[in-house]
Amino acid sequence: MSNKKKKKNNMKKKKDVPIEAFKDMSAEYGDKAWNILEHAIRRIYNHNARNILSFKELYRNARNFHGFGEKLYSGLVATITSQLKEMATSVADTQKSSFLKELNRKWNDHRKALRMIRDIIMHADRTYNSMTKTPVYELGLNLWRENVIYSNQIRTRFLNMLLGLICKDYAEEVVNKKLIRKITNMLMDLGPSVYVQEFENPFLQLPAEFYRAESQKFIECCDCGDYLKKAEMRLNEVIDRVSHFWDPSTQKKITIVVEKEMIENHMIRLILMENSGLVNMIGDDKYEDLSRMYNLFRRVTGGLSQIREVITSYIRDYSKQLVTDPERLKNPVEFVQRLLDEKDKFSRIINLAFSNDKLFQKDLYSSFEFIINLNPRSPEYISLFLNDKLQNGLKGISEDVVEITLNKVMFLFRYLQEKDVFEKYYKKHLAKRLLSGKTVSDDAERSLIAKLKTECGYEFTAKLEGMLTDMKTSLHPMKSFYASHPELGDADGATLTVQVLTTGSWPTQSSVTCNIPTEMVVLCEKFLLYYLSNHTDRKLSWQTNMGTADLKATFENGQKHELNVSTYQMCVLMLFNNADRLSYKEIEQATEIPASDLKMCLQSLALVKGKDVLRKEPMNNYVSEIDAFFVNDKFSSKLYKVKIGSVVAETEPEPEKLKTQERVEEERRPQIQASIVRIMKSRKKLEHNNLVAEVTKQLQSRFLANPTEVKKQIESLIERVFLERDNSDRKLYRYLA
Template structure:
């Protein structure tokens, strides 16, 4: 046969051969169309697929037989190549045959609908049919199947989404939308052309997400705010993943989150009950920051635009309360004075890092500096700080954030403390014999301008203390010429140990109220002692066996020494 075909082309009968092939295939395909048309029910697609397979095999054989004609006559005569001719004739006489065309589309769409409703269909057969349409040319697949498929899908998902949103809460609706989206992508991978994926997912996204996203985020008792309040990371993550697929989806979530954060934060910082406890006030802010940092990290993929929205919200409401700088400083003061129970240095460092996040939001950082300087001074002068390392770490953080000028006076305070320590060691080394067994003095030499200044009320020092102070003044001015000392007694502390014992030593036996009265009378020229402190000192003297309670009257005390 190959030789005969070759000879016909060689002897200029190529046109006759080509025309004969076209007419024969046309006749044959018209016969095949009747066979396919006659197939009933589920046999329709199977018959179509079987005849398509046969046609492909026959076409392959015909192309091999007419290879010479395909290589010589077809190009020179500008005719359609044999294989392409066979496909075009199949398209025109089978796929576009009126009794097959509409039926084929209806059958394919019905099977997809049934699969969407949970039925199992023959995916292999579907794959063969859609591949046939693609083999006939992308235009055939798109015009004869894909366009109506997308239109029907839009109608289906429009109705289903309306049904779901009327009966589901936000979380469950998102689960259904996610499942439908995954099903469509799986459908494409099994039996549709890969190019259909973006188109069908776009349909699902528009009908199930874009058209309902505002209603979803505002859903009462289950929308975005409830998810944020209840830390529903899975639902929030699903919302983020789905909404990011549609225009303005993420901005819808972000705007709602920002509105919620600002309203919640405004209530928090203006609540009179919260303002009663500065430490609790700041802890609430830190808890809110930690909570939403975790949500953004876990559910929103650490999206920088969401982090920026969180930061802008905190900056907005923290500055609504003009006491925020003071409260943040008081929080640091509490942690650096008391520390955390069982906390390591790393734990304290972590707390300071979190505080610095709040500090960055403050618009009036100079107000914070004013309060921080006062609180730091009290910690340093009273010796009540968890560690110098923690104190210096905080200074370094502030310096990194605001520059040297912001912390220069704070650093000067630490320098003064070290200088004072060295000075006192030298003072006692040189003056120990002169001082004898009198009261001990610990002086802090504070550089004017570095430390917070407060008006110092008049203070009458006991002669014993005044004598030691004068000895120190003479030592210091003799060591450092041209300097001036001013005593800031209001910034100091004193331990009085010499009043209860002195009274009991002379009176021997006294009741509790009399002791309180006598101690108050003797000390009121210098300060007014707290009765609670007097009671604690009495109990301490009992423990150390200076005093004892009378066995008959528990409110009566006896001197033992």
């Protein structure tokens, strides 16, 4: 029973008090009801609302204004306006130091009053006002704006005092930040347009003037790095100041102002600043300053393009100096290494300072494409660089480091326009490495060939892979040969190792001849008979210019050495087993080595310090046809095994280079013709310029086709009736099936 009673009592407490229904009011009743409401509104504004009628009574009076909405609305406007004018006078009479505080206090009073008034006349606000008039609370904000903020007594003074406080803050004086924030919130409550017109527009002139003067002061006394630090600090301060003072919508606008005055107006001067600008930062590896410049300049229009332009110009100027300096071009390996070092340097800058920006990467690739093709000998130099690394430069280095090195070189190779020229040189250098046994490892060789295949396709590397295959398959015939000739296994006698090379895969020279020593001729003939007896459909020709030999030599006082020499050097040295002194002419006649090769061979044997197993007369720095040679009995070395390399030009001599270029041009012609036929077969008819463009694009993975050469091959195909010209348009070609 007690629980039920308790529940019943609670229900009674929550029961709503009934409010009288609408009733028609006379004019006299309307005046009386309004007087009650007006009196209550004034008491609310005067902070004396305790003794007014109850909320319920006031609500009923306002609700009963049915049919008198205009009277209620106009009376409300007049009463609030009257109160606000009194407030405006009170604020205007306030002393300077308390002016903004008083304005903020009156604003809070007004908002509080508006909320109470809105609750009292809620019904009329929802029925009458919502259809034809401004809602009460919004009306109160509008009246505050017109009668207080826009008052002649307040408007100018208010703006000057607010801006004055902000100026003090810029001067690092102590100001009431909370008060400023409250005032700016008031302006936003009155509407974004009020905030913009009364505060934001005049305010934005202050930082523009302040930062313009400050940036000028900084740039006169600071280097580029210090200036950028100060600019960064100022931008951070702006963001902090926005959070304390202004509406967030102002942040972007004031940030643009600061960026313009501190960065945009001084971009060119900062980039080109003497002894500390962008070029100096790059040269001194100042990644922190470069990162700061990137992050600041990206804020303004055209900022990053200015940096990109200078960096691109810097790289290209450097490359021109490198390519036009004869001293730097003397060493191909050093030339390529400089390019790789420069590429690594800018890759680090882009990664560490420029957030790995794709546009900067694109500029880097474009710049190095320009560099690598600026030097016409780049294909040869890159091949020489790889030859140096794969021959001895990567020994004792982990596989990961080898891969990194090869990938770096592939970056340069990727932008070569004449990849087929590189192929010519690389095949020649690879052959020497393989046949002399000087390659760092088969894995490294195969790894590079795999990268070349990925870049250029199977046809590009087919012969290179064939060379590696020949080296591997040559092991089996040699084992079988010695198994069938056990008498040749004597350790003190001459031995022979043969690599059987496939014609077409290797850069062989069939016209080269050389008289092999008698001791070796016997072995060569035996191997020839053995091999041809097992491969009756094959033909072998000796490539003596591509071989090596190990000779055991005894000098004065019984000093013994094992000399690692080329086949040509072996032929020369073994002549001195039967002669103490030989002239150049006698050596040439006995060996029949081509003159150019013989001179380099003798130079390496007689004129290289520490490897001079021969002496010559007269003693000078070159080999001529009047020289005479004899064994250097006093030759000595700390090593038992002495490697005597062949003296060869680091780069290909100019006549040989021209021959190589001619061979390349000859090999390009059928490729151009094949490309033209493929394109025309699929397109049936095509205009001249479009055909040239498509041929160039199709062949660019191997070389950059010369439009003149493409035109010649088109004419050749027309003569051979593969193509014909259109009768009405001579620039239009048709394919003849």
